[in-house]
Amino acid sequence: MNENDFAISCRGLTRRFGPVTAVSNLDLDVPRGRIFGFLGPNGSGKSTTMRLLCGLLVPSAGRATVLGCRVPEEAEKLRLQMGYMTQKFSLYEDLTVLENLRFVARVFDLGLRRMRQRIEVNSALYELNDLHSRLAGTLSGGQKQRLALAAVTLHEPRLLLLDEPTSAVDPQSRRDFWDRLFELADQGTTILVSTHFMDEAERCHRLTFLDRGVIVREGPPQELMDRLEAITVEVATRMPRRTRALLAPNDWVLAVTQLGNRLRFMLDPDTESPVERIDALLRKASLQGAVQRTGATLEDVFVAATNFQRPSR
């Protein structure tokens, strides 16, 4: 594939802040018309990467091409084709919903007719008609989010960068939000979205896991789960703390997560008959528990990707 077949393509993209390397040697190809997820813990370089791709930050090394434009040199050419939604609500809280939309339309130079038409379309799509005269600062988290998405898509960008768009939104609004993203993707918009919600990550066409500025996993969500280099086992027990203390020190146990009265273990893939092995250990310590193998989740992939490489677990 040619570089231009990708909406975003970068090679060796690096950004340092003083002694800290926020993004290190990033190679990335984002295909057009897809929802591309950025997953990673706080400080893993998700926001920095997005800002580099917008041309808001100058890379320390490497190069990036966005919609055929080199950033940051040709960033201004990109503005009309791209929308960037910041992590924090960045519209004007002391303007009404309609005033905000009009302002954005005029800054993007839509012209009077297109402005009217686009505001009408997006207000209907994002259910903003009843909110037009409300001050943006008085909206709820979900409403602000709808306004932000309506504003950032007014100029019909071909590429959307969304930086943790659902961090202040309730689950129902989050689902609605994702339905809208799929609609946009169906219309051909490329969407790069960062998140740390696993259910959201699962809905992306393709995922990139970032950890401390480095890509640690990449691929479609299902493939990532299938490729998980660990056995996952769940133990239901009435004494999760003691069970955990018993099993965690074994070197074939890679990670443990407690979910109420259940414990979720990730085990070394070479472990032989893991269920029987755990059962035997539990019996020896006279602890009761039901052991069961389960399928991998994205959270497991996340834990495996971000935790296993660390020198101290």
Add this chain to the structure above:
Amino acid sequence: MGLWRAFVFSLSWIPPLLALVRFWFRRTSAIVDKEIRQLFRERLTLGMIVGLPLIQIILFGYAINTDVRHMAAGLVDHADTSMSRQLAGALEASQVLDFVSRSGDVTELLDQMRRGDLRTVLYIPADFERRLSDGDRPLAQLMVDAGDPTIISAIERLVQFLPSPRAVAGQPDMPLALRFYYNPERRSAVQIVPALVGLILNFTMIVFTAVAVVRERERGNLEFLITTPVRNYELMLGKIAPYILIGLIQVSIVYFAGTWLFRVPTLGSLLDLYLASLVFVAATLGIGLSISTFAKSQFQAIQGAIFFMLPMLLLSGFMFPFDGMPRVAQWVGLLFPITHFVEVVRGIILRGATLADLAPQMYAISGLFLVSIAIPVLRFTKRLD
């Protein structure tokens, strides 16, 4: 011995008392501790705590000097005798005024005074020698621009201590007659109201725009705004344009209220006043925007505005005579649009000067506007680093 023991006993109360105070104020001390830590984190604030008083004491210590020196003066000497030259020489020897312009024509020099090039004109009549021997009449006339209170006081002191070239028995001789122009009653309202137009504008305009950019940064609007196609100069011009209108409204309020309440007559044209105000307001808005691009928070922006406000107030020639300041202080003063604008407003309102008469000041304000708007346009990049 008993006294000593009583003293030691009383000392023993101190540690438990201290402990008690610390106990009472234990939460207060946590806040004190936090405040001090935060203060030291904010380097600019810390710089202001140390730097501001230091700069100000140095600057103002030199600047605040009510002894006016080297005031620009004109000389008309119709007598042109050795005695008349001696009189002019004695005035110049005081160093209060320099005769920078000489002419045979009084009206020509008065015209220069109207334009603001001269502060005072000495007129020595042709019959100077006869007046010397005649004890009653003054020898010469000193025409003074009474629009600036500092000039009047300097001139009065000069005339009072000028040794008289003629010997008059008994009473002290006043060799010079003073004639006040543009404010013959020497009312202070007349002197102050025009300058106030500039000072009030200066204050509000700078504070308005100092927070303009940094407010967007603080509220997170900027990160969105810089990903839109809006250009630097579009953003900056858009930010100052509404305030230009607000500035002109303020000019009207201060001007009309001031002149009406304090009965200040206006000799010049109102159109000139508004045109000059327009340029001045734009320049001060540029200064505010410049501050805004340097500040990291609205709080810092206000601190910055105050930082500039004081030297503007003191070095503009409004509070202390510009002619009395040392060179360096004058140069600093000339960098502020307000210094020139006070001259312009006084010229238009009190002396009936036109913008053409005040061209040097207008050029200075315009130049400062260009600089002050160039700083934010060049400094502001659509980047976050």
